Amino acid sequence: MKRIMTADEIRNLIPHRWPFLLLDRVVELEPGKSGTGLKNVTVSEPYFQGHFPSESIMPGVLILESLAQLIAVVAGTGGIEEAKAAGTLEELDPASQVGYLVAIRDVKFMRPVVPGDQLELKVSFGRSVGLLTMVKVAAYVGKDKVVEGTLSVSKRPDAGSEA
Amino acid sequence: MLLTYASVKEQAEKRRELTTRIKAIIVDRLSLDIEPELITDDQPLFGRGLGLDSIDALELTVCIEDEFGVTLYDDNMEVLGSINKLADYITENME
Numbered sequence: 500m501k502r503i504m505t506a507d508e509i510r511n512l513i514p515h516r517w518p519f520l521l522l523d524r525v526v527e528l529e530p531g532k533s534g535t536g537l538k539n540v541t542v543s544e545p546y547f548q549g550h551f552p553s554e555s556i557m558p559g560v561l562i563l564e565s566l567a568q569l570i571a572v573v574a575g576t577g578g579i580e581e582a583k584a585a586g587t588l589e590e591l592d593p594a595s596q597v598g599y600l601v602a603i604r605d606v607k608f609m610r611p612v613v614p615g616d617q618l619e620l621k622v623s624f625g626r627s628v629g630l631l632t633m634v635k636v637a638a639y640v641g642k643d644k645v646v647e648g649t650l651s652v653s654k655r656p657d658a659g660s661e662a
Numbered sequence: 663m664l665l666t667y668a669s670v671k672e673q674a675e676k677r678r679e680l681t682t683r684i685k686a687i688i689v690d691r692l693s694l695d696i697e698p699e700l701i702t703d704d705q706p707l708f709g710r711g712l713g714l715d716s717i718d719a720l721e722l723t724v725c726i727e728d729e730f731g732v733t734l735y736d737d738n739m740e741v742l743g744s745i746n747k748l749a750d751y752i753t754e755n756m757e
Contacts, residue, residue: 602720628720628736630716632720
């Protein structure tokens with residue numbers, strides 16, 4: 500599988516850190532449009548201590564967080580490409596490209612995700628209105644779809660010249 | 663064009679059909695807790711009117727495109743002002 504971004508490169512792009520960096524690798528990337536990422540789930544994750552003491556299940560909201568972090572990578576690299584094209588790359592702080600999550604819609608959790616699973620995360624950017632963008636998301640374990648839905652994200656009001 | 667009573671009546675019926683459909687779509691897609699018939703044609707959709715916000719505007723833009731094949735742009739967002747404005751825009755832009 501082609502490796503587009505390692506965990507270290509991801510850490511250089513988005514501000515998330517342990518124990519909340521939930522994206523291990525980016526394997527497909529079309530900046531500003533779509534991406535595929537991997538998150539390996541291990542029993543050593545801190546949240547399994549409490550979720551649950553006798554049955555380890557990855558919290559569904561954290562799968563959404565993984566997807567949101569992949570969205571941040573796609574948006575961040577998109578912003579960098581735009582800045583390159585505009586010749587303003589030096590002034591760009593990558594962390595400033597990370598926006599906010601504003602809506603979660605029509606999300607289904609099809610089966611529990613447990614230690615040993617490898618999440619294949621997929622995000623695909625849709626329509627934008629002003630600062631807001633709607634993103635179709637899905638997560639797979641092997642061939643099984645485990646999560647699907649739509650997340651809406653917002654750029655920071657101070658980021659970029661548009662809006 | 664000569665307007666006959668029948669053609670005016672037909673136009674009015676078409677218009678009411680369209681506004682009724684828009685109201686149903688808005689209530690359904692935005693999961694609003696209101697009966698579609700209670701939305702009036704000139705009531706503001708955003709802010710104090712129906713209480714929609716910018717996040718709803720994004721969803722509404724997408725479903726207007728899905729349902730009518732009509733694209734809304736950042737610079738013509740005022741067409742989301744009311745049911746009537748939206749119906750005018752859809753009628754003008756649907757082929």
